[in-house]
Amino acid sequence: MRWWECGMIGGIVLSGATVANAISAILGGVRDVIWTDVFGVALTVFFMGFLCGVVAWSGKGLHQRLGAIGDALVGAAVMVAFFTCCILLFSPELLGAKFVDTGLLVLGIAVLMGAIGGVWFGHDLDNEASPPGT
Incomplete structure (x- = not known):
């Protein structure tokens, strides 16, 4: 697996949970949604997950x-x-x-x-x- 693939997996997993929470909040009655903030948080969380995935990839040989x-x-x-x-x-x-x-x-x-x-x-x-x- 390449570094960017691990990063993408980390980003998708972490932002998936965030998007699910945002949708739940919106469906639960939150009305005054600032969409730029929602997308900004989702993008930030994606890059945090991407970073974590790359860190995990960088230590892939330590188990052996x-x-x-x-x-x-x-x-x-x-x-x-x-x-x-x-x-x-x-x-x-x-x-x-x-x-x-x-x-x-x-x-x-x-x-x-x-x-x-x-x-x-x-x-x-x-x-x-x-x-x-x-």
Whole structure:
């Protein structure tokens, strides 16, 4: 699988959930919709997912070299990338003045969640992405 294919998968998965939530909100009675904001959020979320997919692709060989530890490292890197994007968009002070108080905790949770998710799903995803016979 190429880097851009992994990026597209990440972008589509993440923006698909966002679009589903937006449609649900609109059908649920939200009236004053600013469509440029909806498209802006969907595009931003797509690129966040694209970045996470590329980060996952970049660590594709770590499973063969390090096994579960490699999966944990890739998962942690993906979640740190995702959380960092969220922080930059929604609460940039967590990377500045509030970094020691709160930002480190948030990124620590990202590492923990990513490591667990990487071990849990990494081996399966690696097998799906690898060509047969490898």
